[in-house]
Amino acid sequence: MASLDKPPVGTTTARWRFPDIHPEGRKYVLIAGAIAFLSLFVWDFITWPLVFLTVGVAAFFRDPVRVTPQGEGLIVSPADGLITMIERVPLPPELRGPQALGEARMVRVSVFMSVFDVHVNRTPIAGTIRHVIYISGKFMNADFDKASDENERQHFVVEDRAGLRVGFTQIAGLIARRIVAFTKAGDMVVAGQRIGLIRFGSRVDVFLPEGYAAEVALGQRAIAGETILARRSGTQAVGVAQ
Template sequence: MAGEILDSKGRGDAHWQWPSVHPEGRKFGLMVAAASLVCAFLAWETLAWPLAFLSLGVLAFFRDPERVVPQDERMIVSPADGLVSLITLVEPPAELLVDDGTGFRGLAAGKVTRVSIFMSVFDVHINRAPIGGTVQRVVYIPGKFVNADLDKASEENERQHILIERPDGVAIGFTQIAGLVARRIVPFVKPGDLVAAGQRVGLIRFGSRVDVYLPAGTDSKVVLGQTVVAGETVLAELGIQTVIEGVNQ
Protein backbone atom coordinates (compact mmCIF):
# COMPACT_ATOMS: atom_id res chain seq x y z
CA MET A 1 0.00 0.00 0.00
CA ALA A 2 2.97 2.36 0.49
CA GLY A 3 3.02 4.98 -2.26
CA GLU A 4 -0.57 4.28 -3.33
CA ILE A 5 -2.79 7.27 -4.06
CA LEU A 6 -6.08 7.45 -2.10
CA ASP A 7 -8.46 10.38 -2.40
CA SER A 8 -11.50 12.08 -0.88
CA LYS A 9 -13.78 10.53 -3.52
CA GLY A 10 -13.15 7.00 -2.30
CA ARG A 11 -10.66 5.97 -4.95
CA GLY A 12 -7.88 3.61 -3.88
CA ASP A 13 -7.67 0.50 -1.74
CA ALA A 14 -7.48 0.98 2.03
CA HIS A 15 -7.30 -1.83 4.55
CA TRP A 16 -5.97 -2.37 8.08
CA GLN A 17 -2.54 -3.94 8.47
CA TRP A 18 -0.09 -4.62 11.24
CA PRO A 19 2.41 -1.77 11.50
CA SER A 20 6.02 -2.65 10.81
CA VAL A 21 8.79 -2.14 13.39
CA HIS A 22 11.45 0.39 12.49
CA PRO A 23 14.95 -1.17 12.13
CA GLU A 24 16.23 1.17 14.87
CA GLY A 25 13.99 -0.65 17.36
CA ARG A 26 14.40 -4.24 16.23
CA LYS A 27 17.80 -4.59 17.88
CA PHE A 28 16.41 -3.42 21.22
CA GLY A 29 13.46 -5.80 21.01
CA LEU A 30 15.75 -8.70 20.11
CA MET A 31 18.12 -7.88 22.96
CA VAL A 32 15.30 -7.94 25.53
CA ALA A 33 13.83 -11.10 23.98
CA ALA A 34 17.25 -12.78 24.15
CA ALA A 35 17.55 -11.85 27.83
CA SER A 36 14.11 -13.36 28.40
CA LEU A 37 15.16 -16.63 26.75
CA VAL A 38 18.34 -16.80 28.84
CA CYS A 39 16.29 -16.33 32.02
CA ALA A 40 13.84 -19.00 30.88
CA PHE A 41 16.73 -21.41 30.17
CA LEU A 42 18.04 -20.77 33.69
CA ALA A 43 14.52 -21.30 35.10
CA TRP A 44 14.33 -17.70 36.32
CA GLU A 45 10.66 -17.42 35.45
CA THR A 46 10.11 -14.37 37.64
CA LEU A 47 12.42 -12.49 35.24
CA ALA A 48 11.71 -14.36 32.01
CA TRP A 49 8.02 -13.45 31.74
CA PRO A 50 8.38 -9.71 32.53
CA LEU A 51 11.24 -9.49 30.02
CA ALA A 52 9.14 -11.26 27.39
CA PHE A 53 6.35 -8.71 27.82
CA LEU A 54 8.91 -5.89 27.86
CA SER A 55 10.28 -7.04 24.48
CA LEU A 56 6.77 -6.77 23.02
CA GLY A 57 6.47 -3.29 24.54
CA VAL A 58 9.77 -2.23 22.98
CA LEU A 59 8.71 -3.47 19.55
CA ALA A 60 5.37 -1.66 19.92
CA PHE A 61 7.18 1.56 20.86
CA PHE A 62 9.19 1.47 17.63
CA ARG A 63 6.16 0.67 15.43
CA ASP A 64 6.21 2.48 12.11
CA PRO A 65 2.73 2.56 10.53
CA GLU A 66 2.04 3.81 7.03
CA ARG A 67 0.33 7.19 6.83
CA VAL A 68 -1.85 8.80 4.14
CA VAL A 69 -0.37 12.29 3.65
CA PRO A 70 -2.54 15.14 2.25
CA GLN A 71 -1.10 16.29 -1.09
CA ASP A 72 -1.83 20.02 -0.94
CA GLU A 73 0.93 22.65 -0.96
CA ARG A 74 -1.15 24.90 1.30
CA MET A 75 -1.10 22.33 4.08
CA ILE A 76 1.49 21.91 6.84
CA VAL A 77 1.13 18.43 8.33
CA SER A 78 2.02 17.39 11.85
CA PRO A 79 5.58 16.06 12.21
CA ALA A 80 4.70 13.99 15.28
CA ASP A 81 2.03 11.86 16.93
CA GLY A 82 0.88 13.10 20.31
CA LEU A 83 -0.87 15.77 22.33
CA VAL A 84 -0.83 19.48 21.43
CA SER A 85 0.50 20.69 24.78
CA LEU A 86 1.49 24.31 23.98
CA ILE A 87 0.57 26.93 21.37
CA THR A 88 2.51 30.15 21.86
CA LEU A 89 3.94 33.20 20.08
CA VAL A 90 7.74 33.04 20.27
CA GLU A 91 10.92 33.95 18.46
CA PRO A 92 12.32 30.92 16.58
CA PRO A 93 15.55 29.44 18.01
CA ALA A 94 18.76 31.28 17.10
CA GLU A 95 20.02 28.16 15.29
CA LEU A 96 17.17 28.55 12.78
CA LEU A 97 17.63 32.32 12.38
CA VAL A 98 21.33 33.04 11.97
CA ASP A 99 23.29 32.76 8.73
CA ASP A 100 25.28 29.55 9.15
CA GLY A 101 27.58 30.20 6.21
CA THR A 102 25.90 27.76 3.85
CA GLY A 103 24.22 30.47 1.80
CA PHE A 104 20.78 29.86 3.30
CA ARG A 105 19.83 32.87 5.39
CA GLY A 106 17.58 31.02 7.81
CA LEU A 107 14.16 32.03 9.10
CA ALA A 108 13.21 35.69 9.39
CA ALA A 109 13.33 37.25 12.85
CA GLY A 110 10.05 38.03 14.59
CA LYS A 111 7.51 36.17 16.67
CA VAL A 112 5.67 33.28 15.07
CA THR A 113 3.26 30.62 16.28
CA ARG A 114 4.95 27.62 17.85
CA VAL A 115 2.94 24.41 18.19
CA SER A 116 4.38 21.92 20.70
CA ILE A 117 3.44 18.24 20.43
CA PHE A 118 4.14 16.01 23.42
CA MET A 119 4.78 12.33 22.69
CA SER A 120 4.19 9.85 25.50
CA VAL A 121 5.77 6.39 25.50
CA PHE A 122 2.51 5.10 23.99
CA ASP A 123 2.76 7.27 20.87
CA VAL A 124 4.53 6.49 17.61
CA HIS A 125 7.94 8.17 17.79
CA ILE A 126 8.80 8.36 14.09
CA ASN A 127 8.87 12.04 13.07
CA ARG A 128 7.89 13.23 9.61
CA ALA A 129 8.49 16.29 7.42
CA PRO A 130 5.72 18.91 7.78
CA ILE A 131 6.30 20.11 4.19
CA GLY A 132 8.18 18.89 1.14
CA GLY A 133 11.41 20.58 0.10
CA THR A 134 15.17 20.67 0.71
CA VAL A 135 16.63 20.05 4.14
CA GLN A 136 18.69 23.19 4.76
CA ARG A 137 19.84 22.54 8.33
CA VAL A 138 20.10 19.73 10.86
CA VAL A 139 21.53 21.16 14.08
CA TYR A 140 22.05 18.92 17.13
CA ILE A 141 22.41 20.54 20.58
CA PRO A 142 23.25 18.52 23.71
CA GLY A 143 21.36 19.44 26.86
CA LYS A 144 19.35 18.33 29.88
CA PHE A 145 16.51 15.83 30.14
CA VAL A 146 13.80 17.71 32.03
CA ASN A 147 10.14 16.91 31.46
CA ALA A 148 9.49 17.58 27.75
CA ASP A 149 6.01 18.84 28.64
CA LEU A 150 7.54 21.96 30.25
CA ASP A 151 8.02 25.13 28.20
CA LYS A 152 11.68 25.43 29.26
CA ALA A 153 12.48 22.11 27.55
CA SER A 154 12.68 24.05 24.26
CA GLU A 155 15.82 25.80 25.47
CA GLU A 156 17.34 23.41 28.03
CA ASN A 157 16.88 19.85 26.78
CA GLU A 158 18.85 17.82 24.27
CA ARG A 159 17.36 18.80 20.94
CA GLN A 160 17.78 18.82 17.18
CA HIS A 161 16.61 21.59 14.85
CA ILE A 162 15.59 20.77 11.29
CA LEU A 163 14.88 23.40 8.65
CA ILE A 164 13.14 22.57 5.36
CA GLU A 165 12.66 25.01 2.47
CA ARG A 166 10.30 24.59 -0.44
CA PRO A 167 11.26 25.67 -4.00
CA ASP A 168 8.96 28.70 -3.62
CA GLY A 169 10.91 29.92 -0.57
CA VAL A 170 8.47 28.84 2.15
CA ALA A 171 10.53 27.46 5.04
CA ILE A 172 9.46 25.53 8.13
CA GLY A 173 11.65 24.92 11.16
CA PHE A 174 10.89 22.27 13.74
CA THR A 175 12.72 20.88 16.75
CA GLN A 176 12.96 17.36 18.13
CA ILE A 177 13.32 17.57 21.92
CA ALA A 178 14.39 14.73 24.21
CA GLY A 179 12.42 14.19 27.42
CA LEU A 180 12.84 12.63 30.85
CA VAL A 181 13.39 9.13 29.50
CA ALA A 182 14.63 9.89 25.99
CA ARG A 183 18.38 9.65 25.59
CA ARG A 184 18.94 9.84 21.87
CA ILE A 185 17.57 11.71 18.87
CA VAL A 186 18.15 9.78 15.65
CA PRO A 187 18.15 11.73 12.34
CA PHE A 188 17.26 10.09 9.04
CA VAL A 189 18.14 13.14 6.91
CA LYS A 190 21.05 15.54 6.37
CA PRO A 191 21.43 19.00 4.80
CA GLY A 192 20.87 18.89 1.07
CA ASP A 193 18.39 16.00 1.14
CA LEU A 194 15.11 16.36 -0.73
CA VAL A 195 12.08 15.23 1.28
CA ALA A 196 8.38 14.94 0.59
CA ALA A 197 5.69 16.11 2.97
CA GLY A 198 5.10 13.34 5.50
CA GLN A 199 8.41 11.61 4.78
CA ARG A 200 10.17 10.06 7.78
CA VAL A 201 12.98 12.35 8.99
CA GLY A 202 13.96 10.92 12.37
CA LEU A 203 12.88 9.49 15.70
CA ILE A 204 13.28 10.18 19.42
CA ARG A 205 13.64 7.30 21.83
CA PHE A 206 11.19 6.93 24.73
CA GLY A 207 9.04 10.01 25.37
CA SER A 208 9.72 13.44 23.95
CA ARG A 209 8.36 16.52 22.17
CA VAL A 210 8.42 18.26 18.80
CA ASP A 211 8.09 22.05 18.36
CA VAL A 212 6.93 23.41 15.00
CA TYR A 213 7.51 27.05 14.04
CA LEU A 214 4.79 28.15 11.62
CA PRO A 215 5.52 30.83 9.01
CA ALA A 216 4.56 34.42 9.85
CA GLY A 217 0.90 35.09 9.06
CA THR A 218 -0.10 31.46 9.63
CA ASP A 219 -2.09 30.26 12.65
CA SER A 220 -2.56 26.77 14.01
CA LYS A 221 -5.51 24.71 12.74
CA VAL A 222 -5.26 22.44 15.78
CA VAL A 223 -6.31 23.38 19.31
CA LEU A 224 -4.69 22.93 22.68
CA GLY A 225 -5.30 19.42 24.02
CA GLN A 226 -5.94 17.90 20.58
CA THR A 227 -4.33 14.60 19.63
CA VAL A 228 -2.53 14.75 16.27
CA VAL A 229 -1.15 12.13 13.89
CA ALA A 230 2.20 12.57 12.14
CA GLY A 231 1.92 12.99 8.39
CA GLU A 232 -1.88 13.09 8.44
CA THR A 233 -3.22 15.81 10.75
CA VAL A 234 -3.17 19.25 9.08
CA LEU A 235 -1.38 21.47 11.56
CA ALA A 236 -1.84 24.72 9.64
CA GLU A 237 -2.77 26.17 6.26
CA LEU A 238 -0.30 28.67 4.83
CA GLY A 239 -1.44 32.26 5.17
CA ILE A 240 -4.61 31.42 7.11
CA GLN A 241 -5.17 33.18 10.44
CA THR A 242 -8.23 32.26 12.44
CA VAL A 243 -9.31 31.35 15.96
CA ILE A 244 -10.56 27.79 16.36
CA GLU A 245 -12.17 26.74 19.63
CA GLY A 246 -12.34 23.22 21.01
CA VAL A 247 -14.50 21.70 23.75
CA ASN A 248 -13.00 19.17 26.15
CA GLN A 249 -15.64 16.45 26.47
Protein backbone atom coordinates in the same frame (compact mmCIF):
# COMPACT_ATOMS: atom_id res chain seq x y z
CA MET B 1 -22.72 10.76 -12.32
CA ALA B 2 -20.57 8.36 -10.32
CA SER B 3 -22.24 5.27 -8.86
CA LEU B 4 -22.86 5.47 -5.13
CA ASP B 5 -22.22 1.77 -4.58
CA LYS B 6 -18.84 1.56 -6.34
CA PRO B 7 -15.51 3.15 -5.41
CA PRO B 8 -14.03 5.73 -7.80
CA VAL B 9 -11.95 4.33 -10.67
CA GLY B 10 -8.35 3.73 -9.65
CA THR B 11 -9.00 3.10 -5.95
CA THR B 12 -8.36 -0.12 -4.05
CA THR B 13 -9.68 -1.58 -0.84
CA ALA B 14 -7.73 -0.57 2.26
CA ARG B 15 -7.01 -3.21 4.89
CA TRP B 16 -5.63 -2.94 8.42
CA ARG B 17 -2.28 -4.56 9.13
CA PHE B 18 0.18 -4.70 12.00
CA PRO B 19 2.60 -1.75 11.85
CA ASP B 20 6.18 -2.50 10.89
CA ILE B 21 8.99 -2.10 13.42
CA HIS B 22 11.42 0.59 12.35
CA PRO B 23 14.93 -0.77 11.57
CA GLU B 24 16.36 1.52 14.26
CA GLY B 25 14.45 -0.45 16.90
CA ARG B 26 14.80 -4.03 15.66
CA LYS B 27 18.05 -4.67 17.52
CA TYR B 28 16.40 -3.60 20.80
CA VAL B 29 13.47 -5.95 20.19
CA LEU B 30 15.89 -8.81 19.44
CA ILE B 31 17.90 -8.08 22.59
CA ALA B 32 14.78 -7.94 24.78
CA GLY B 33 13.43 -11.13 23.16
CA ALA B 34 16.73 -12.96 23.64
CA ILE B 35 16.86 -12.01 27.32
CA ALA B 36 13.27 -13.22 27.76
CA PHE B 37 14.13 -16.53 26.10
CA LEU B 38 17.29 -17.06 28.18
CA SER B 39 15.37 -16.34 31.37
CA LEU B 40 13.48 -19.60 30.80
CA PHE B 41 16.66 -21.46 31.74
CA VAL B 42 17.76 -19.22 34.60
CA TRP B 43 14.92 -17.31 36.32
CA ASP B 44 11.74 -18.55 34.66
CA PHE B 45 9.57 -16.57 37.10
CA ILE B 46 10.55 -13.34 35.28
CA THR B 47 9.99 -14.70 31.76
CA TRP B 48 6.48 -13.30 31.33
CA PRO B 49 7.41 -9.79 32.52
CA LEU B 50 10.30 -9.87 30.06
CA VAL B 51 7.97 -11.02 27.27
CA PHE B 52 5.70 -8.06 28.01
CA LEU B 53 8.76 -5.80 28.00
CA THR B 54 9.71 -7.14 24.57
CA VAL B 55 6.22 -6.42 23.26
CA GLY B 56 6.44 -2.93 24.74
CA VAL B 57 9.76 -2.25 23.02
CA ALA B 58 8.32 -3.46 19.71
CA ALA B 59 5.31 -1.20 20.17
CA PHE B 60 7.52 1.80 20.93
CA PHE B 61 9.40 1.40 17.65
CA ARG B 62 6.30 0.71 15.54
CA ASP B 63 6.26 2.54 12.22
CA PRO B 64 2.75 2.58 10.73
CA VAL B 65 1.91 3.68 7.21
CA ARG B 66 0.42 7.17 7.15
CA VAL B 67 -1.74 8.91 4.54
CA THR B 68 -0.27 12.40 4.21
CA PRO B 69 -2.42 15.30 2.96
CA GLN B 70 -0.90 16.78 -0.18
CA GLY B 71 -1.42 20.33 -1.40
CA GLU B 72 0.03 23.79 -1.43
CA GLY B 73 -0.15 25.73 1.81
CA LEU B 74 -0.37 22.78 4.22
CA ILE B 75 1.83 22.04 7.24
CA VAL B 76 1.34 18.56 8.69
CA SER B 77 2.27 17.33 12.13
CA PRO B 78 5.80 15.91 12.40
CA ALA B 79 4.91 13.86 15.48
CA ASP B 80 2.22 11.78 17.16
CA GLY B 81 1.08 13.15 20.49
CA LEU B 82 -0.76 15.82 22.43
CA ILE B 83 -0.88 19.47 21.37
CA THR B 84 0.41 21.14 24.54
CA MET B 85 1.34 24.67 23.41
CA ILE B 86 0.24 27.12 20.72
CA GLU B 87 1.85 30.50 21.31
CA ARG B 88 3.89 33.23 19.65
CA VAL B 89 7.46 33.07 20.91
CA PRO B 90 10.96 34.28 20.01
CA LEU B 91 12.83 31.88 17.74
CA PRO B 92 15.58 29.69 19.19
CA PRO B 93 19.02 31.22 18.47
CA GLU B 94 19.85 28.33 16.11
CA LEU B 95 16.85 29.16 13.88
CA ARG B 96 17.45 32.91 13.66
CA GLY B 97 19.06 34.83 10.84
CA PRO B 98 18.50 35.40 7.12
CA GLN B 99 19.75 31.92 6.25
CA ALA B 100 17.24 30.28 8.61
CA LEU B 101 13.84 31.71 9.68
CA GLY B 102 14.68 35.38 10.24
CA GLU B 103 14.30 37.34 13.46
CA ALA B 104 10.54 37.80 13.91
CA ARG B 105 8.60 35.98 16.62
CA MET B 106 6.62 33.01 15.31
CA VAL B 107 3.72 30.87 16.47
CA ARG B 108 5.09 27.67 17.99
CA VAL B 109 2.97 24.52 18.03
CA SER B 110 4.31 21.88 20.44
CA VAL B 111 3.47 18.18 20.18
CA PHE B 112 4.29 16.12 23.29
CA MET B 113 4.98 12.41 22.77
CA SER B 114 4.48 9.99 25.65
CA VAL B 115 6.17 6.59 25.71
CA PHE B 116 2.96 5.13 24.23
CA ASP B 117 3.06 7.27 21.07
CA VAL B 118 4.74 6.45 17.76
CA HIS B 119 8.17 8.09 17.90
CA VAL B 120 9.09 8.18 14.21
CA ASN B 121 9.02 11.86 13.20
CA ARG B 122 8.12 13.18 9.74
CA THR B 123 8.75 16.38 7.81
CA PRO B 124 5.84 18.88 7.90
CA ILE B 125 6.32 20.08 4.28
CA ALA B 126 7.97 18.96 1.07
CA GLY B 127 11.20 20.62 -0.01
CA THR B 128 14.93 20.69 0.64
CA ILE B 129 16.43 20.39 4.11
CA ARG B 130 18.56 23.53 4.52
CA HIS B 131 19.75 23.04 8.08
CA VAL B 132 20.11 20.21 10.61
CA ILE B 133 21.56 21.53 13.86
CA TYR B 134 22.15 19.24 16.84
CA ILE B 135 22.51 20.74 20.35
CA SER B 136 23.50 18.65 23.37
CA GLY B 137 21.76 19.47 26.64
CA LYS B 138 19.77 18.30 29.64
CA PHE B 139 17.03 15.68 29.90
CA MET B 140 14.28 17.41 31.90
CA ASN B 141 10.59 16.78 31.28
CA ALA B 142 9.95 17.73 27.62
CA ASP B 143 6.55 19.15 28.61
CA PHE B 144 8.30 22.05 30.41
CA ASP B 145 8.56 25.23 28.35
CA LYS B 146 12.25 25.70 29.22
CA ALA B 147 13.02 22.31 27.68
CA SER B 148 13.05 24.17 24.34
CA ASP B 149 16.21 25.98 25.44
CA GLU B 150 17.91 23.53 27.81
CA ASN B 151 17.26 19.95 26.66
CA GLU B 152 19.10 17.96 24.03
CA ARG B 153 17.53 18.96 20.73
CA GLN B 154 17.84 18.93 16.97
CA HIS B 155 16.64 21.74 14.69
CA PHE B 156 15.52 21.35 11.08
CA VAL B 157 14.76 24.00 8.45
CA VAL B 158 12.94 22.80 5.30
CA GLU B 159 12.47 25.08 2.29
CA ASP B 160 9.83 24.36 -0.34
CA ARG B 161 10.09 25.12 -4.06
CA ALA B 162 8.43 28.52 -3.57
CA GLY B 163 11.02 29.57 -0.98
CA LEU B 164 8.82 29.09 2.09
CA ARG B 165 10.83 27.90 5.09
CA VAL B 166 9.43 25.91 8.01
CA GLY B 167 11.49 25.16 11.10
CA PHE B 168 10.86 22.39 13.59
CA THR B 169 12.75 20.98 16.55
CA GLN B 170 13.07 17.51 18.07
CA ILE B 171 13.48 17.82 21.85
CA ALA B 172 14.64 14.94 24.04
CA GLY B 173 12.68 14.35 27.23
CA LEU B 174 13.10 13.06 30.77
CA ILE B 175 13.55 9.44 29.63
CA ALA B 176 14.71 10.03 26.06
CA ARG B 177 18.46 9.70 25.70
CA ARG B 178 19.04 9.86 21.99
CA ILE B 179 17.79 11.77 18.96
CA VAL B 180 18.31 9.91 15.70
CA ALA B 181 18.28 11.70 12.33
CA PHE B 182 17.48 9.90 9.05
CA THR B 183 18.21 12.92 6.84
CA LYS B 184 20.88 15.60 6.45
CA ALA B 185 21.20 19.10 5.05
CA GLY B 186 20.77 19.10 1.28
CA ASP B 187 18.35 16.15 1.18
CA MET B 188 15.07 16.57 -0.70
CA VAL B 189 11.99 15.32 1.14
CA VAL B 190 8.28 14.94 0.49
CA ALA B 191 5.65 15.97 3.02
CA GLY B 192 5.25 13.28 5.67
CA GLN B 193 8.59 11.60 4.93
CA ARG B 194 10.36 10.02 7.91
CA ILE B 195 13.19 12.28 9.09
CA GLY B 196 14.15 10.82 12.48
CA LEU B 197 13.01 9.58 15.86
CA ILE B 198 13.50 10.30 19.54
CA ARG B 199 13.76 7.40 21.95
CA PHE B 200 11.34 7.09 24.87
CA GLY B 201 9.21 10.21 25.37
CA SER B 202 9.88 13.67 24.00
CA ARG B 203 8.51 16.70 22.12
CA VAL B 204 8.53 18.32 18.69
CA ASP B 205 8.06 22.09 18.15
CA VAL B 206 6.93 23.52 14.81
CA PHE B 207 7.31 27.21 13.97
CA LEU B 208 4.56 28.50 11.69
CA PRO B 209 5.42 31.06 8.99
CA GLU B 210 3.42 34.28 8.75
CA GLY B 211 0.16 33.82 6.87
CA TYR B 212 -0.45 30.35 8.30
CA ALA B 213 -3.10 29.71 10.94
CA ALA B 214 -3.05 26.78 13.36
CA GLU B 215 -5.65 24.12 12.52
CA VAL B 216 -5.31 22.31 15.86
CA ALA B 217 -6.38 23.11 19.42
CA LEU B 218 -4.76 22.63 22.81
CA GLY B 219 -5.43 19.14 24.11
CA GLN B 220 -6.00 17.69 20.63
CA ARG B 221 -4.10 14.58 19.61
CA ALA B 222 -2.03 14.82 16.45
CA ILE B 223 -0.94 12.04 14.11
CA ALA B 224 2.46 12.39 12.43
CA GLY B 225 2.20 12.83 8.69
CA GLU B 226 -1.61 13.04 8.76
CA THR B 227 -2.90 15.81 11.03
CA ILE B 228 -2.84 19.25 9.40
CA LEU B 229 -1.23 21.57 11.96
CA ALA B 230 -1.65 24.74 9.93
CA ARG B 231 -2.77 25.92 6.54
CA ARG B 232 -2.75 28.95 4.35
CA SER B 233 -6.27 30.17 3.52
CA GLY B 234 -7.89 28.74 0.41
CA THR B 235 -5.94 25.46 0.35
CA GLN B 236 -7.28 21.97 -0.18
CA ALA B 237 -5.73 18.56 0.34
CA VAL B 238 -5.66 15.00 -0.97
CA GLY B 239 -3.99 12.03 0.73
CA VAL B 240 -0.93 9.97 -0.23
CA ALA B 241 0.07 6.89 1.77
CA GLN B 242 3.69 6.47 2.94
